[in-house]
Amino acid sequence: MHFVVCVKQVPDSSEVRVDPETNTLIREGVPSIINPYDAHAVEEAVRLKEKYGGKVTVISMGPPQAEEVIRKSIQFGADEGILLSDRKFAGSDTLATSYVLTQGIKKLAEREPFDLIFCGKQAIDGDTAQVGPGIAARLKIPQLTYVLNIEEINVEEKTIKLHRKLEGMREVISAKLPALLTVVQDLNELRYAPLPNMIRAARYRPQVWTTENIEVEDDKIGLNGSPTAVRKIFAPPEREGGEIIPGGQENPEETARKLVERLLKEEIIADK
Amino acid sequence: MSEKYDVIVVGAGPAGVTTAYLTAKAGLKTILFERGDHPGAKNVMGGVLYRKPTEDVIANFWKEAPLERHVIEQNLWILDKNSVVKAGYRTKAQDQEPYNAFTVFRSRFDRWFAQKAVEAGALLITETVVEDLIWDNHFVVGVKTGRPQGDVYGSVVVLAEGVNSMLTQKAGLQKDGLNTAQLAVAVKEVIALDKEKIESRFNLEEGQGATIELVGDATMGMMGTAFIYTNTDSLSVGVGALLSQVVRQKINPNELLEHLKNHPIVRPLLEGGETKEYLGHLIPEGGYNAIPKVYTNGVVVVGDAAQFVNGIHREGSNMAMISGKLAAETIIDAHKIGEFDERALSHYQKKLSNSFIIKDLKKYQNASGFFETNDHIFSLYPSLLNKAAEEFTTVDNVPKREKQRRIMELVTSERSKLEILRDIYRGWRVMG
Ligand SMILES: Cc1cc2nc3c(=O)[nH]c(=O)nc-3n(C[C@H](O)[C@H](O)[C@H](O)COP(=O)(O)OP(=O)(O)OC[C@H]3O[C@@H](n4cnc5c(N)ncnc54)[C@H](O)[C@@H]3O)c2cc1C
Numbered sequence: 001m002h003f004v005v006c007v008k009q010v011p012d013s014s015e016v017r018v019d020p021e022t023n024t025l026i027r028e029g030v031p032s033i034i035n036p037y038d039a040h041a042v043e044e045a046v047r048l049k050e051k052y053g054g055k056v057t058v059i060s061m062g063p064p065q066a067e068e069v070i071r072k073s074i075q076f077g078a079d080e081g082i083l084l085s086d087r088k089f090a091g092s093d094t095l096a097t098s099y100v101l102t103q104g105i106k107k108l109a110e111r112e113p114f115d116l117i118f119c120g121k122q123a124i125d126g127d128t129a130q131v132g133p134g135i136a137a138r139l140k141i142p143q144l145t146y147v148l149n150i151e152e153i154n155v156e157e158k159t160i161k162l163h164r165k166l167e168g169m170r171e172v173i174s175a176k177l178p179a180l181l182t183v184v185q186d187l188n189e190l191r192y193a194p195l196p197n198m199i200r201a202a203r204y205r206p207q208v209w210t211t212e213n214i215e216v217e218d219d220k221i222g223l224n225g226s227p228t229a230v231r232k233i234f235a236p237p238e239r240e241g242g243e244i245i246p247g248g249q250e251n252p253e254e255t256a257r258k259l260v261e262r263l264l265k266e267e268i269i270a271d272k
Numbered sequence: 273m274s275e276k277y278d279v280i281v282v283g284a285g286p287a288g289v290t291t292a293y294l295t296a297k298a299g300l301k302t303i304l305f306e307r308g309d310h311p312g313a314k315n316v317m318g319g320v321l322y323r324k325p326t327e328d329v330i331a332n333f334w335k336e337a338p339l340e341r342h343v344i345e346q347n348l349w350i351l352d353k354n355s356v357v358k359a360g361y362r363t364k365a366q367d368q369e370p371y372n373a374f375t376v377f378r379s380r381f382d383r384w385f386a387q388k389a390v391e392a393g394a395l396l397i398t399e400t401v402v403e404d405l406i407w408d409n410h411f412v413v414g415v416k417t418g419r420p421q422g423d424v425y426g427s428v429v430v431l432a433e434g435v436n437s438m439l440t441q442k443a444g445l446q447k448d449g450l451n452t453a454q455l456a457v458a459v460k461e462v463i464a465l466d467k468e469k470i471e472s473r474f475n476l477e478e479g480q481g482a483t484i485e486l487v488g489d490a491t492m493g494m495m496g497t498a499f500i501y502t503n504t505d506s507l508s509v510g511v512g513a514l515l516s517q518v519v520r521q522k523i524n525p526n527e528l529l530e531h532l533k534n535h536p537i538v539r540p541l542l543e544g545g546e547t548k549e550y551l552g553h554l555i556p557e558g559g560y561n562a563i564p565k566v567y568t569n570g571v572v573v574v575g576d577a578a579q580f581v582n583g584i585h586r587e588g589s590n591m592a593m594i595s596g597k598l599a600a601e602t603i604i605d606a607h608k609i610g611e612f613d614e615r616a617l618s619h620y621q622k623k624l625s626n627s628f629i630i631k632d633l634k635k636y637q638n639a640s641g642f643f644e645t646n647d648h649i650f651s652l653y654p655s656l657l658n659k660a661a662e663e664f665t666t667v668d669n670v671p672k673r674e675k676q677r678r679i680m681e682l683v684t685s686e687r688s689k690l691e692i693l694r695d696i697y698r699g700w701r702v703m704g
Binding site for chain 1: 310396397400420422423424
């Protein structure tokens, strides 16, 4: 089995703030991390490799320093990493990004055909959740989003059975391989990487592919290939109001009763 | 079968990075462990970085390292409740290349510095704690990290773990551990402030920096100092006091810092600033008498782990780097003959003894003990000095001789002439 995982370097969202005047993200000086969903995708791919055998390759589009997320993936147990990096990719929106990644994956597949592609559910810096499905559409393979649990892979028949996380329910579904999955964080727990992986990652130098190495059309990449225009980004207004029911200290039981009455009246909870 | 390294370094602060950089550069297979997310992530310093010792490791570092301002002015402020007596030195000589000292952020500087070691060939492993040493027949032959399959073997282990010297203690080199009279606790805030404001308040031009060390009311009279350093567009403001005194007086360091920031003389300097970061750290203040044995079979100890800090002169990073350098030289020599036992590594001790590190620490060996048992030096004298200055600067028709008498009276009402003479004599003995 060949598992390919798309990973992205993102600013650590716990440290990003929105500039209240210009409504843009303040990214300066903010440390970069692997997109958290992608980390879980790598973890899952490595688990499947351990179970069914094969190889995990990660692929990322980004500036030279995105090499770090590839090294991070090697720490988790990925075997190889490819960085798609070229000035011409700069400014790509989700359409162009999914195109570049697809072309990279196609090139990779010439060498080693893939069985399963993983993406994170979305990237925490843009929250669009479009790149994964974009790649699946371009590759014309099934896409399975919000994957919560992989039950099994049938290596002979090349099928996968998994659970998708939907609002208020789970969907159990089977699909033919090759397929593309986007995963949620509940899928697994990240492992504490063993030292040999850490050492391997510290030494690892990913292959870097530019427009010289993969086949891309100039008008489909970078700003030229990006029809999306971001009008405005803003922090949602702080929630207003709220009501505090007093007396909790002195008379907790009575106060709790009042709270329940209110919740019933507002139909926030149901009366049996 | 795991691979073997020539050098294992624990801790990517200035001491460890220096050793790793130099041994890797000399072609020794070097691995450097750091428990933080990246080197410098948790490291704290005022911080003034000195050019000469740093250049002894990396020539011309100041042309590319992430530095804040070059220091052209250093001040000492002796604070009382509402007043200050100031002394300072400003020079154009330190305003030109290659400069004398710089203000820095350790989270940036250490990261850059460690990257240099990586470029020289050292393997940097972050987010990994070294938990113990591996022994073989009275010889340290490697380390155990907290990770699965985490043992690593090497010819020599360099303990550059900083003030919290757990492994140095485990190696049996620091048998009694550390006590609270040998440690200062320091807290610091980074306060963002417009560049223009910093430059006008501190009388600086672009790129120039100033430092202020504060004593007296700055530490509420405890043994310790406070500091205000100018960065490019922020101030580093902090205060440190001896742990034993902080415990005895039940003042938490946080309160000390708030007290300093709200001091009527200090507050205007910080006005309009926004606190960006809050940091805390210990400083080894035990000096010469607290230095552990710094080598044993297969081990050397460098930097703060070996207590190499001169608190009186605010020197630590320089001692860390130079001790790291002397350790590297010793290891490179030991590597040539293939011996890493006590005898081979004892050259490190000899090099240290011939350097300013041991000489300076020896010079002040009784100072911290003296100050720690004589609280009044940090509380009484600053206050008296300020009162004397008040008397001296007030023009009120009182003859000068009368003023001098009043000052003397004021001083001797607090402490007898004999006691003062004794303080001066003892102070001179420990400092001179
Ligand atoms: C508030 C304050 C202000 C100061 N101001 C100045 C100043 O202005 N100028 C100056 O020269 N000095 C100053 N110092 C002193 C200076 O910071 C230290 O002397 C210097 O950092 C010592 O360097 P080091 O490499 O020995 O230790 P550290 O810088 O403490 O580095 C030790 C490193 O080891 C890592 N580590 C520890 N244990 C382990 C382990 N078991 N496994 C893996 N990693 C580990 C730590 O994470 C850390 O990165 C100041 C100190 C403080 C606290």
